[in-house]
Amino acid sequence: MLSVIGCLLALYLVWRVIWPLRLSRPVRIVLGLLVVALALHHRIVAQFAGTMASPEIPTAMIAVLATGFTTLLISAVFVLVLDALLLIARLVRAQRVLPMLRAAWLRPAAGTLALLLSAYGIWQGMAVPKPRQIEVAIDGLPAAFDGYRVLQLTDIHASRLLTGAWVEKVVTESNALHPDLVVITGDLIDGSVSARANDFAPLASLHAPDGVIAITGNHEYYAQYAEWMQAFRGQGMQVLENTHTQVQRDGATLTIAGVTDPVAARYGLPMPDLTAALAGADPQAPVILLDHRPVEARANAAKGVALQLSGHTHGGHILGMDQLVKRANGGFVSGRYEVNGMTLYVSNGAGLWPGFAARIGVPSEITLITLRPR
Incomplete structure (x- = not known):
């Protein structure tokens, strides 16, 4: 279930964040595949090292994957909220707000904030209680x-x-x-x-x-x-x-x-x-x-x-x-x-x-x- 939800959110982020980037098509395809692979990393790792419950890979690699996966989830929430606000602004014809919600930098910025929050979250998760x-x-x-x-x-x-x-x-x-x-x-x-x-x-x-x-x-x-x-x-x-x-x-x-x-x-x-x-x-x-x-x-x-x-x-x-x-x-x-x-x-x-x-x-x-x- 976690992998299915993660994969759906990854595809949503590819559509709303990766694909609009001003990068070449091959680069966007590679980035999109990496995001989807991150969503499925539990199953991918389990095929080669350990199980979904217990990945038997180095600590640093687990921390990096955990940070990436958490970033994916938080980014998806941020982008969903922004898109919901955009839809509401369109429905109520809030013309002054629309350009801000459509800004090209806004969703990548949300992803960056999600990355920072995720890195902090993994650090806290590994802290001694x-x-x-x-x-x-x-x-x-x-x-x-x-x-x-x-x-x-x-x-x-x-x-x-x-x-x-x-x-x-x-x-x-x-x-x-x-x-x-x-x-x-x-x-x-x-x-x-x-x-x-x-x-x-x-x-x-x-x-x-x-x-x-x-x-x-x-x-x-x-x-x-x-x-x-x-x-x-x-x-x-x-x-x-x-x-x-x-x-x-x-x-x-x-x-x-x-x-x-x-x-x-x-x-x-x-x-x-x-x-x-x-x-x-x-x-x-x-x-x-x-x-x-x-x-x-x-x-x-x-x-x-x-x-x-x-x-x-x-x-x-x-x-x-x-x-x-x-x-x-x-x-x-x-x-x-x-x-x-x-x-x-x-x-x-x-x-x-x-x-x-x-x-x-x-x-x-x-x-x-x-x-x-x-």
């Missing part, structure tokens, strides 16, 4: 857990773009916050176990008194799901696949439940099942649910979850685009939501998928959540 600290009040939270600190990491996407050196910095930032518990809500990696061995290794250094608990996101399924589950556990993580664990403190209990991702259906693997995840849990203990996607928050609240921690959306990547991402995720995209008595927190994520690696106005984050009784 900064901590974000919040407090969440939970009904019935035992006094023993007042002030309990849960660190959420999500959407790390260790890859050829966000390499082991970057992951190591994320781990250092996380450990410096001294959490009681670390939870990872999916999409830890992109690629196979062998391809990501060095990039994934620093996560073994995450530490907290009550350990590291992880769930799957959609990206774990795209390459060697079973092998990754084994690798996660080999790093000392407790992986919750439609199950739960209980944290004890001074005789009080806190339930941490985790579910799988809906993409499991493609691979004949267990779908998310909160009922199964909570089977046998202490009915008096507050439940913190780890669910990669926020879309089922209302249903999860109805089953008694006190706090749901999710990711997946990357905060929408770009201001404005977050409104589209929100529609695909049950109306949730970034930050805190109160959902029928349950608190939902959707993290912007620490990293992002190399295929769309831009952040503009939506910073990455490491989230430290302090629990309070309500």
Whole structure:
């Protein structure tokens, strides 16, 4: 779908920006083909090096392609807006405005601005996330857990773009916050176990008194799901696949439940099942649910979850685009939501998928959540 949309936008830009340029016909044809190839670069690269989920090419090349692809998308939006304004000006016969909107320099200038914004966006996408600290009040939270600190990491996407050196910095930032518990809500990696061995290794250094608990996101399924589950556990993580664990403190209990991702259906693997995840849990203990996607928050609240921690959306990547991402995720995209008595927190994520690696106005984050009784 991304390639189809990108290709349509590329053809539109060729028509509205490339073809009107005062260049020779062969040069315009070459430029047009390059723009279309950029729109299809995910599929082209996947034919030769890695997959669409995990391009196995040098970091610099991924960054350049990501900048170009983001430029294409933003340029298309700019040109569409300019063309819409031009159409409106024609309809209302705003003669003074028409020459400005038809100016030969205007659309190339919009493309240049898009390039600058995209370069900034990729730089932000590759930045090491900064901590974000919040407090969440939970009904019935035992006094023993007042002030309990849960660190959420999500959407790390260790890859050829966000390499082991970057992951190591994320781990250092996380450990410096001294959490009681670390939870990872999916999409830890992109690629196979062998391809990501060095990039994934620093996560073994995450530490907290009550350990590291992880769930799957959609990206774990795209390459060697079973092998990754084994690798996660080999790093000392407790992986919750439609199950739960209980944290004890001074005789009080806190339930941490985790579910799988809906993409499991493609691979004949267990779908998310909160009922199964909570089977046998202490009915008096507050439940913190780890669910990669926020879309089922209302249903999860109805089953008694006190706090749901999710990711997946990357905060929408770009201001404005977050409104589209929100529609695909049950109306949730970034930050805190109160959902029928349950608190939902959707993290912007620490990293992002190399295929769309831009952040503009939506910073990455490491989230430290302090629990309070309500």
